Amino acid sequence: MDMAMIGGFDELEVLEMSPGGSAASAATAAATGSEDEGDLRRGPWTVEEDLLLVNYIAAHGEGRWNSLARSAGLKRTGKSCRLRWLNYLRPDVRRGNITAEEQLLILELHSRWGNRWSKIAQHLPGRTDNEIKNYWRTRVQKHAKQLRCDVNSRQFRDVVRQVWMPRLVERIQAEYSAAAAGGAAAVQAAPPVAPATTTASAPPAYQHHSGTYGGGHLQQGAGGGYQHAADYYSYSEPGQAAAMSPDDTSSALRSTLTTDAQHHYYAASAATPTNEGCGGAGGGAAAAGSPTAADDVFAGTSWSELLAAVGREDDGGSSKIGLPDFELGDFEDNIWSLEDLCLHQLC
DNA sequence: AAGTGTGCCAACCGCGACTTG
DNA sequence: ACAAGTCGCGGTTGGCACACT
Numbered sequence A: 001m002d003m004a005m006i007g008g009f010d011e012l013e014v015l016e017m018s019p020g021g022s023a024a025s026a027a028t029a030a031a032t033g034s035e036d037e038g039d040l041r042r043g044p045w046t047v048e049e050d051l052l053l054v055n056y057i058a059a060h061g062e063g064r065w066n067s068l069a070r071s072a073g074l075k076r077t078g079k080s081c082r083l084r085w086l087n088y089l090r091p092d093v094r095r096g097n098i099t100a101e102e103q104l105l106i107l108e109l110h111s112r113w114g115n116r117w118s119k120i121a122q123h124l125p126g127r128t129d130n131e132i133k134n135y136w137r138t139r140v141q142k143h144a145k146q147l148r149c150d151v152n153s154r155q156f157r158d159v160v161r162q163v164w165m166p167r168l169v170e171r172i173q174a175e176y177s178a179a180a181a182g183g184a185a186a187v188q189a190a191p192p193v194a195p196a197t198t199t200a201s202a203p204p205a206y207q208h209h210s211g212t213y214g215g216g217h218l219q220q221g222a223g224g225g226y227q228h229a230a231d232y233y234s235y236s237e238p239g240q241a242a243a244m245s246p247d248d249t250s251s252a253l254r255s256t257l258t259t260d261a262q263h264h265y266y267a268a269s270a271a272t273p274t275n276e277g278c279g280g281a282g283g284g285a286a287a288a289g290s291p292t293a294a295d296d297v298f299a300g301t302s303w304s305e306l307l308a309a310v311g312r313e314d315d316g317g318s319s320k321i322g323l324p325d326f327e328l329g330d331f332e333d334n335i336w337s338l339e340d341l342c343l344h345q346l347c
Numbered sequence B: 001a002a003g004t005g006t007g008c009c010a011a012c013c014g015c016g017a018c019t020t021g
Numbered sequence C: 001a002c003a004a005g006t007c008g009c010g011g012t013t014g015g016c017a018c019a020c021t
Helices: A003-007 A023-032 A047-060 A065-071 A078-089 A100-113 A117-121 A129-146 A154-183 A195-201 A224-233 A249-258 A261-267 A284-288 A303-309 A338-343
Strands: A310-312 A321-323
Touching: A047 A065, A047 A078, A065 A078, A100 A117, A100 A129, A100 A154, A117 A129, A129 A154
Parallel strands: A310 A321
Antiparallel strands: none
C-alpha cells in the first residue's frame, strides 16, 4: 500500500477523506456513510480505517474477512475490507498507467477468456481485476463504441487483432529498439516496422517462426525469450496440460515482451470470414464464453496473410473479413489512429 | 472564468461457489 | 445431506478531476 500517502496526512481533520479524495467526497461519505445504519460504514475509506486494516493484516494476516473486520475494530463488512485490501492497500498493488505490454496481455487474455477479470489479473503482476475491468470498460469499450461495434462482436475482435495488437507490438518493439539503441552503438535494430512487413524485417527476437497456438510449439530458438514464449504459448485451459504455472506472471509478461509477439497474435488469429454485424447482439456469446483453441478460427494463418485479408464490406466484395463501415471518431492515442485503420484499409 | 462533457477509478451490489458446523 | 455463513467474481454506480467550449 501507499503508506507514504497515508502518512502524508498530518491533520486528523482530513482523515474523513478517501485517499486522493476531497472534502466533497468526505461530505458524501458522511452523507451516505450511514455510520449508524447497522453500525456499518459505507462509502470511501478514511485513513484511520486504512491504518486499522493494514496494521491488523500485518499482525494477523489476511483472510476470514468478516471476523477480521470485527477484530480490527472496523465498522465495515468483511467484503468491504477484502475489497479495500485487494484493490488498494495491498503492498504489491501496482498503480499508474497500463503499459503497452499490459494492454497487449489484456487484449490477448480477454480474447481467450472473456470477462474473466480475476483470471486475467493473475497474469498482470500488481494489477487488480478491478483495474483491468475498468481499463476494458473505459478504453476498449470506448473504441468499440467509436467503431459502432459491439465490443463482443467478431468484427471488433478482428480489429483488435489486426490493428490494435499490431500497433502495440510495434510500440513495444520500438521501445525495445530505442532502449537497445541507447545502450549500445550497434543500433542496427529495425525501426518500428510496418505490420505487413514485420515478418520479414523484424529483428531476431521478433523473427517469424511457426508454431501452434496453444500448443507451445516453437521451431526456432532465440534465447531466453523463446523459452518464455514457449511457456506462454503453451498455457492451457483447465483440463489441458499447462506449461506455465498460474503464478508465473512475470514469465508471461516477459514472454510478451521478448518473443515473436506478432506471430503469437496473428498466427493465432487466422480469420474465418464473417459478416457478423456490428452493434448487434450477435457477438455476445462469443465473448461471454472463452474462445477455446478449437473455437479459434484464426489459427494457422500468418499475420501478414491476415492483414491482406482485411477489407471493408463495401469495397466491392473483395473483402475477406466483413469489417463495418466505420465511423471514426478521434482516437486519443496513437495505438489506434485513423491512419492505422486507413492504412489497413479498415476505413 | 464559468459551464459542460468525459474519463477514470474506488466502492458497492447481487449472485453463485465454496466452506463449515 | 443440509443450512448458514463466507468468499470471490463480474457488473454497475457515484463522484472527482480534467479537458474542452
